[in-house]
Amino acid sequence: MVEFGLPDRCLRGVTERRSPRQGRAQYAARVRIALVSQAQPAEALEILRDLGCRPVEHSPTDDPVEIAHDGDAVLVECGADVDPMRTLLFRLRRAGAASVMLAVRSEQVLRVDPGWPFDDLTLQPYVPPELYLRLRILEWRRRDAPNDLHVDVGSMRVDLGARAVDLAGERVPLSPQEFALLAYLTRFRGRAVSREVLLRDVWGLRSIETRTVDVHIRKLRQKLGEAVNIDTVRGVGYRLEAMNKERPR
Template structure:
């Protein structure tokens, strides 16, 4: 599969160098970045055919990067349907689900066999351009990940970009309480709790938009801990 361009986004130099060498030997044009900022520059400038994305980067989480690739950014232009494979040491089912919810096409846990990664890359590239339509449904709340549309009881709800990302984060495990530090890291890329007002204000607006009365069912505040999307089943 010669001449297809792959962007490797990986903060660990040994892993990045290994992938660069192996993929070059297999006929790919290889670009690389060790941080999110450089990755966005390259994905816009080079328009790669596929992105291999580390889930943990020094300046943002890979999950946030994937969301931003799918969403696009004002004043910047890239293919928002570019295939993305997350390559990560985070191998728990919740991490895989989080990756798919943010828009990745495949998720490969480390350590991995290079031959398996190559086979997955080729499969994703074959599927590229096909229909992408996945819908999350929680009670009467539906989230169309392809069109990024949200509906409650069939009525469309208009959300800002960060409100949508916060909703996706909570929808990955609707009944689980997500800590504020975790949400700030995965949605905003913050590394400390110093910006909790940002999270709280977005959660408050999201709650108002998803609920039609003063007894909210969605975006529940667990005081002193964080947020969950819906109450746990009795």
């Protein structure tokens, strides 16, 4: 255990195949993990239970809202194909998932973009003490930073947890898809996002022969007024900015 740089007493009950009953019960009383895997996650389930967590198994095809709210944190395991899980990460964040950990194998690390919406990254196969500490850190972050689900852009507040938008203190009624689009643009505010990327990450579509994005952008502009600019970047797509320049007409 010395190689982890932690005293043995910090890892007692974590590195054993079975943790002490009392320790498991105390931790399990607080931490429920939604585990999403492309394969049968037998190893992950066993390790999480040994660490005192309450894992709940989900498929990547399950409703992201159900996954996001079925645990204190979400652990997403990448199988052979990283791309489907990348899309799932964005859907989980739009669904209000507060703490998301991505698990990949060492050969997949270079395929992971730091711009993806996950809060921590861990390697497979798991090292139980490391996984335990990372899960606890996610728990501490969630407890100590309850406003992480609020994003302020000018006078607009986007509440990712409640899936609601307030403008100068007034609630703005948005459809689920309008909210998902606004939340995505808000996350990448200041950057130009192409229509193709928006269709892929917000709608889960591959085709770009559609006016869906443009129609929803027009509706957002009408509802948000002049408080927030959703600029048209010619030949690319759209960019969300706080109120500091004229909106393209």
